[in-house]
Amino acid sequence: MNRLKETRFGKGKSQLKVYLETGIWPSRISEIENGHRIPTESEKVKLANALEVEKGFLFPPDESAK
Numbered sequence: 388m389n390r391l392k393e394t395r396f397g398k399g400k401s402q403l404k405v406y407l408e409t410g411i412w413p414s415r416i417s418e419i420e421n422g423h424r425i426p427t428e429s430e431k432v433k434l435a436n437a438l439e440v441e442k443g444f445l446f447p448p449d450e451s452a453k
Contacts, residue, residue, distance in 0.1 A: 431446050
């Protein structure tokens with residue numbers, strides 16, 4: 388989930404700031420960013436909204452599924 392972390396850094400938002408906007412705990416955000424957890428659809432939407440980007444930008448479809 389490097390795109391999530393890169394986008395968050397680019398927007399100048401800490402995990403705490405994203406937590407305050409989404410309700411997703413910073414530890415969970417870290418796990419998603421580091422590939423230790425797969426975000427739920429709800430989390431994907433909340434994170435994309437908080438970072439003001441499209442969900443598909445942060446979480447592109449899995450190319451291997453094609």
